[in-house]
Amino acid sequence: MLGRRWEQDGPGFLSQENSLSSAAQSDRIVFEDVSKFYGEVLGVNRVDLSIPSGITSLVGPNGSGKTTLMNLMTGLVNPSRGRVSVLGVSPREPDRLFRFTGYCTQFDSFPRGLTGYQFVYSYLRLFGTASSEAGRLASQAMDRVHLEDAAHRQIAGYSKGMRQRIKLAQAIAHHPSVLILDEPLNGLDPLMRSEAIALFRELAGRGLHLVISSHVLHEVDVISDQVIMLSNGYVIAEGQIHEVRSEIREQPMQILIQCDRPRALAALLFEQGQVAEVRLHPDGRGMLVKTLDADRFYLGLNHIAQNGIGIESVAPADDDVLSVYEYLIGTEDSTK
């Protein structure tokens, strides 16, 4: 299985991370050989991860284990084997964990009869926070997600997007340093999406750990510092997206080149022997190149550029989450 090979061989992966000292583990979210079975059904299997600060996106099809990983981090489910720790704290110690962790779940249900404000306020009161402080933090969180006008309306009357926002307000109300967000952009309109993404980036910029699951891959691409790809309960790739892409050697790297003489450039590239395929753009001012050895290709291209062909731009065309997802997960799915 491709994923297993990735787990074992990929760069920056777990074989290296396993040797992390406990001091290093105390500022990471760590999974050590974690498996979760729901009876006979596999949730996740043999997961080793070490998640640093910044935005980490969990990517994978439905049932791949994204929510299970998040529930394991927060103690909503217990591992069948292995160990999980969040900044050095076990999820089995909720009294410590949730002092610095917020979790926006996918569950679209709330305690009955509460207004949005009461929902956040009563959550903060569970911390043992004094009434006035809980009120202040609740109002602040409501403002942050732009629900101040609907704060004193029953949640039962909220739209899907408002319910999503009130969950987000609850998750951030106590100023956590770890924020786990399960499909946080679901149900949000485009304006709110962009505001939510800006909020995530701002929080990540302050050194928070944000773990986000999303099936909207172009958004993942925009917001993520690193990705974890899951398929059928296995982690099949993990790291910064261009590192992951460069390790997929079976799939030729696609590179977009804009230049004044694409036909001449194509001929020279073929002569160098690093090119598997070239497609000329219909406008006659560019081409898409496929190469199995990007490093050598770029060296050759530099050489050509110095010899008279004007090259306007060079950019990788499949160095993104969507392409990597298709190569790793789409390919696997299609082989079933």
Next chain:
Amino acid sequence: MSSTSWQLWRQQIYAVARIDLKRNFLTRRALWVYLIALAPVAIFAVGTLVRLRMHSYPAVEMDTRHFAQTFRTFYLRFVVFFGCAGVFLNLFHGEMLNRSLHFYFLAPLRREVLLAGKYLSGLAAASVIFCLSVVLQFAALYGSHSSGTIEHFLFHSHGWEQLAAYLGVTILACVGYGSVFLFLGVLFRNALLPSIAVLVWESLSGYLPPLLQKVSVIYYLKSLCPVDVATASHFGGAGLLSFFSFNPEPAQASIAIPALLILSFALLTAASLRLRRMEIDYGAE
């Protein structure tokens, strides 16, 4: 454990109980608990109306026995039993059905603290509802007597003492059955069959070997009732009523009260151990 921890836990228990109290008293699910608590009041009130209509006024002692028998055989065994089932089974199972239990699990709360908060909110609600019912039953039963007779009964025939004792036993019943049903609610997804098993166990309590009798709530409650079974059974106590009232070796109050509290504490400890490993799995509900 530091005083800061205790203070924090107290605040958290209060916060949990505050959320739950409203729900225990004011939701639709609480309605049938009110109905079941009012059933004996209605029965006594109808009896009193019939008496007034027929101008038949039995002696106060007769009513005292009547109340004692009803309290043991009907009120404790069925009304408080099923009422507590309604309140305490729902504390966790109801949250699972509403898919809102994760709300508590995502707060910085020890699960034991969560259990304590929910138990105390259930206990407060059940105690208020069922003690109120006892007071109303008293009023409904003795309401047919003249004011002089009632005054004599209350101040010179231990009437107030009896009422206080019944209220105390009712609260202890809520403590005991509350812990039983909270334990069952945490342990089982569907607690119907285990609840029936407990009902059967409690009903047969008087006929069990002495050691096993002590592993039942009703054994201690019967021991604490202010009017004893032998006296009460003179009043039409044959058949089914005697069967339920049978308590061959009652415990002294000084033993019964601590023993009942220990039994409840043991059940709550077992429930908290289970709760620590509980997972959120709404899909299977």
